[in-house]
Every structure is written in structure tokens, then in C-alpha cells.
Amino acid sequence: GQSYPGKPKIIRCRSLEKETFSCWWRPGSNGGLPTNYTLFYSKDSEEKICECPDYQTSGPNSCYFDKNHTDSWTSYNITVMATNEIGSNSSDPQYVDVSSIVKPDAPVNLSLERKASANTMYLWAKWSPPPLPDISSNSHVYHYELRLKHEEKEEWETISAGVQTQYKVSRLQAGMKYIIQVRCMLDVGEWSEWSSEKYIQIPNGGSPPEKPTIIKCRSPEKETFTCWWKPGSDGGHPTNYTLLYSKEGEEQVYECPDYRTAGPNSCYFDKKHTSFWTIYNITVRATNEMGSNVSDPHYVDVTYIVQPDPPVNVTLELKKPINRKPYLVLTWSPPPLADVRSGWLTLEYELRLKPEEGEEWETIFVGQQTQYKMFSLNPGKKYIVQIHCKPDHHGSWSEWTSEKYIQIPTDFRVKDMVVWIVVGVLSSLICLIMSWTMVLKGYRMIAFILPPVPGPKIKGIDTHLLETGKSEELLSALGCHGFPPTSDCEELLIEYLEVEDSEDQQLVPSHDNGHPSKNAKMIPKETDSDSGRGSCDSPSLLSEKCRECRTLPPILQTPDVRDVQESKGGKRSWETQCIASEEKIILLNSESTKSSTWPAAQLPTNQPPMFAYHSMIDAQKITLSATNVNIAPVLVGNEEKRQSQYPITETVHSDMEKQREMENLHSKTDQTAVQVKQNRSNDNSPFLHPKLMDYVEVHKVRQDEPAVLLKHKESSGKTDKYTVPGTSKEYTKVSTVVDHNILVLMPDSCIQHTSVSQEPAIETSPNLQQGQAEKNMSYCLTAPSECRRETSGSEYMDPSSFIPSFK
């Protein structure tokens, strides 16, 4: 059935911005027939009833009142009438007050941004006001309100945001997810609806990244370059890095053209982007959720950062030139990227070498050439060699090439080996032969090489006789009257005679008679000034020298040192030589002034030749006190002599100069001139003289014979040094003068000290030592000299004392 339409109902009226409003109604039933709806309104202040100006804008069943029809100060009475063919119906009237129906739309475009400042997180919320259909309408001032809540929680926190379209939300908890909405309101009316929800996750702590640092920038071939940076800590979040640079003189900032070619955390500038002789200002920025940070700027001029690659193609070649030692040639090529051919980049090379086990490298600078010759390598050893290069101007050295091993073949030539073998065989053969000869011919060989010390020249003791035990014969041979010594011998023994002989006397007695000993090198040739070589015992003379005469073999030959002395022409001091072997001519002070040798003595400074003082030691020295040995030992001291005074000595000197010889003065029992040296020519050496004097012990004095002086060795039986102070007696005193040419000396026991106790070679020759009291000793004593000194001059009737200057 058709009927008139049902009553429409006005559902709502709303104004978005107080300048327009719309009403919507809901139609009732339409009664089965098409229905027309009209809206009538009247303002409060007016009677007039108007119809809706616009049924379209707000959609179906709506009426839109635009600005012209809207009066926000009055209220409207609005009814809607539904009309169909049959009839019409009217809705209830609706009283609308525009101000009260204002409700804006919700704000739009809500955006949230996390920001960090000083380790606290806050949120920037931004939105836009609700859009209005009429763009030309005035900008309305909305009030906004935010609300947020934790995702899981129920309660909203509402924040009034004022009239700004952004708001900073702080006090957010880290690690939470938040929901945020915003709504707005005009000065009248209602709040809009809440905007759609916006979620935001607050990161779980962390911080913006640390400042990265630019490590280095390098160019391998002076055409491109690369920069590397080192990231700082990333603040707990994934961080992004960007490199920015600008060139000298330009403002513009560029970003790195290539982050990948050179690997992570690097930037590669290719040829297009590389300019030389300009300074680049490079920085790196690190960004993460919490923020960002920028490195310090790095300034670089590509010209100065060239570091080439290592050289390549390192090869070795062994060259063996003829007639020369083989050597090695090491060659290499420049790195492939470096453009050496155009001259743009010039490289210099350096190589280093060490033996495989060695510690230290030897570095050799090679320059611009690409080869090197090595001459000085040891064959058989293994070496390691490496090369690196650098540009010839500013730049840095490349890495070293990988190690290259060199092994020199041991060039063991067969020839060398053979030579060595032959040499070895020969020498061993020679050794064999020699040892064999030695064994077989032993003694002879030895004797040949090392001639034995000659036996005693003193004819005195005949060994055979000794062996046979016929003492009497023996002794008689010696000229002793009886053995053991008789008392008178004793007397004589202890007397030292110092005799100065006349010229005629032969100083060297021994050789006249023919020496039994082999060393008849007595002075046959010439008068030996040194004929008076007695034993070395004479303490005085042999002060220094005696020292040297330590180890004298039993048979001693005293070389004729005098010769030497004289040849020197200088003052020679005493040369006391207690020399065992011929060879051993000890020129003790050959050069030096004698004064040095004499501890206390001053050497005479005169030039007159001096006699060498020999401490003769006669190995055979028989200290047979009892025997009357017709030995004429002559002791000659080195002293300066006045030639005039000692004619004999002079002659002797001259002879001496010719040669030196060793002689045993004791050889002959002949008349012996006892020579006393003591040249006291000099004034200067007063005290020397006494020392220099040799004291010979007189065994026996016979009237018809010249005195025989023998060295007496106090120490009987001991072949030691004559060091026993107490026991040694020095015969320094003259007791009487006999026959005008013989001085009889007496012992002086003043020897307190032996200044120089030489180590006498108190070896007794095994042959001779036959229960003799004395052994052959040779020793030089200096003590006596000292002692002598002590004796007052008056007591001592020393010829030297006769000389006034001798004091």
C-alpha cells in the first residue's frame, strides 16, 4: 500500500569550523513511492522560512549551509519534510545553535621522530590541522591535545599540546613501544575525534655513534687514491657512514664516489675525481638511530701520499764470467700500476739481505735501476732477499716483496780439494819422518838442534876420576892438596882477593892452557878484557843482570858481553850475564844506560868503554875451598875504566869489541891474572864500583903465583840463591896487600840484604855434583854491592877506593 512518507528525522547537525554547517536526516519509510525531501529552516530572529541552500555538498540526505547562510550567533529551527505523491510528512523541528555543534575533524599527518640529546631520548611529534573543503577559509586556530600510552598498557596519558602543530615528548621510557594520537578543538565546540594511532618504538638505550677517525689516504700509482677510516663504537645500533669532501678553493661538498671498490670503511677516488696539487678536506659522518657524529677533517694532497705496490718479477741469475768469480744478478720490475714509462712516477728501489739464520738485515739502496749484482755472498749459505720501492720525491716506501731465497752452490772445486789433501799428506809425512828420526837418533838430533850446555871447562874435576872414586887423584888434578879442605884452604877460601893486574898479565888465563871444556872460546883471539870473568858469584857486579841469570844450567858460559857493551860505546852498565847457553847472551842493558840496571848505582857517564861484567858462572865452579885452583878467573866488571889506568883492560876491551864469547874463566889453573876491574874512571859512579866489583874468592894465595880468585859460594850444598843474608859473607874488605899486587880480602859479613838475589841457576850439573860443597852456580849477587856500600870506605881497601874520584 502506498501511503504518505514516514516522518524523517534529523540525525545531526555539525559545523566543522563555525562558518558552515551541515545537517543530516534519516528518511522514514518512503511509503512505497519516490519521496522528496526538503529541509526548511528558520532563524530564531526571523519569521522567514528558508529552504536548504545546498543538498549536495555534504552528501545524500544532508543540507549544507555555507558561509553566507551561516550565522553563528543565532540558532536555527530546522525541519525536514518528506513528500510523495500521496502526502508529506515533517520531521520534528531541530533547534540548532551553530556554536554548539562545532566539532573539527581530527588532525592529520601525525609524524613521530626520535631524537637524542645527551643520552636522553625524546620524541618529536608533528601533525597537520584537519583539512577543510574550503581552502580559502581563514586559518583557524585549533587547540591540540596528544595522548600516548604504552602499547601493552591501558591508560592513556594526555598531553595538551597548545596551538602548535608539533610537540616534544620527553620522559619516554627506553625499550617501550608507544601509541600516540592527537585531536583538536576550536575555541568553541567539541574536541575532534582522535587521529589515527601512531606507533613508535623507543630504542633500548644506546647512544649516537662515536666519532670515526680517518686512518690514512694512499695513492698507489699517483693517479687515483683511497681513504680509509676507522669507525668508533656504534652506540649499540647499526650505523651508517658517509664520506664528504671538498677541494681547496671550492665551497661545494661532495660525497664519496665509491664506497665499495676498496673494501669496507673506505672510499675510492678514481681518476676523474683525483686532482693533484690541490688539498682535499675530507670528513666522515657516522649516523645511527640515536644520532650522528662527524670525524675530524683530514687534509690531503694526493701528490704527497703516494705509496706504490711492491716490485714484481723478482728473478735471480747466476753469471759466471771467465776468469772471474761468479756473481748473482737480481732483477725485478716496477709494480704494474706505476706508470714509469711516461715519467709521471719515478721509483727508487732498495733491497735487503740477510743470511737465513741471521738476525739483522743488511739494507742496500739501489736507486732507480732495476737490477743488482751481488758479489759478496758466501757459497753454501742460504740468503733471504727482499725489495721495496718508493717514489723518488715525497712518498712512502712500499711493502717488501715476498721473501726470495738465494742458495749459493758450494763451488767446491776439485782442484782445491786435491791441493789440500796433498798438503795434508805431505805434512803428516814430514812429521812422521821427524819423529822417527827423533826417536832413532834422538839425542844426536836434539844435540844438533839444541846443543847441550858444554861441560865444565875447569879441568879440575875429572868426572872419570870421580867415578872411579879416586879422590886423591881427582883432587890433585884439581890442584887441591887435600880433600876435604884443610884448614889453610879454608882460610884462603874465605878471602876474596881483588887484584889489579898489570897489563901484561893475561886476563884470560884459561885459554892459555887449553881448556878442557869444549867451549874453548876463550879469548885466544884477543885479550879478553873480560878474562877475569869469574863466576857470577861476585855479588857486587852482577846486581841487575844477575837477576836475569836465573836459570842457568850448570854449565854456563858467560858471553862476552863486554863486547857488546863497548860497541855501544855508551856507558854500559854491568852486564851480568849468567847465561846458560851461548846463545843466550843477555845484553841486559844493552841500550839503556846502565844506570837503569843498577838499582842503586848510577851509571858512570863516561864514555869509556866499559867492560861488561860478566858474572861468570862457571858451571864447574868448584868451590873447593881447599883446592887450589889455578884458575884465574877474571872478573871483570863493567865499569868505566879509564883507559889509562887499566891498560890491560883496554886491550881487552878492544878485543871485546870484536866479539863476545863465553868463556869459562875457570878453565885454567894457569897463572891467572886476576883482573880486577874497577875502572873507576868516573867520578860519577862512585858507588857503582864497589858493586861492580866482582869478588872472587881466592882459594889460595901463593906467593909465586898470582892470586887465584875463586868464587866462593857460601852456601854449600844448596843451589839456591845466594840469598841467605846472614850466611853470605862478602869479601869486601881487604885485609892485606901482598906482594904489591895482591890484595887479600876478608869477609865482610855485613850483608844484610841481598838486594838482588838472583835466582842463581843453581843447578848443579849432575856430572859435577859429587859431594862437592859447591855446586855450579851462577848467580849474580847484588847484595854484596850494597853491603859493600855499607862498609866504610876506609875499611875497604878496594883499589877503587884508591881513586879519589871514586868516592
Add this chain to the structure above:
Amino acid sequence: CHTSGMLTPNGKEYAQKIPREELTHLILKLLQAWKEPLSHFNQHHQELPDDSLSKAKQISNMVHELKTGVEKVTEKMQSMGIISNSLNGMASSEAAGLSIGNEADMMSDSDFIHCFRRDSNKVQSYLKILKCRIMPENSC
């Protein structure tokens, strides 16, 4: 730097591309541009220690000698036809060099040294390229 105004190739390719005459000209210009400032530097820095002073003088001399040498070589090259004779406008460049020299007075010492180092490196590089372009046999 007072020579920054000069247009110089700043890479290998550019240096190889420009004509040889121009390269030679540039080298000479650079050397000329430093003559005055160097002598000025020496005059005004007598307070340096002796070895530095003598080094500075030495460097001035070397620059001068280098310039003379390059000029001679250029003449020779021109006479041999290796390069053309279009370089005879050196007089004008000398005049330009003088004006440049005045600017040099105002540089600080460290800038001066920095600029000199850079320009001498430029000259060295250009000379080497020039050499290898003209005579490629020797060690190029």
C-alpha cells in the same frame, strides 16, 4: 699561493695531452714566478740560523740554474725542430711574473714554503713528462 692563478694541468692525462710547447712554457713560467719571491725571502730572513739560510740560498740558486738549463734545452729543442718556436712571448710572461711576485710578499712563511714545495713538485713532474715525451728511450 701566488701561482694559483696559473692554469696548470693537474693530472697525468692533462699533462700528457697539452702540447709540448705549452708544457715547456708553463715550466719556465713557474720557475720565473719563483725567482723574485725566493730572493725576497732570502733578503728578509736573515735571522734564520746559518744552515737554513745557506740552504735557502742554495735553493734559490738551484731554481735559477734550473731555469737557465730549461731555457737552454728549450732553445736546443726549438733549433732541432722538436718543438715549435711559438714560445717567444717569454717577455710578456716575465712581466706577468713580476706582478705575481708582489703577492708573494704577503704570504706567511709556512704558506710560502708550502707553495714552493708544491710548485717545485709540479715543475719536476712536468719536466719528467716532457722528457719522456721528447726522448722516450732513456729510462722511460
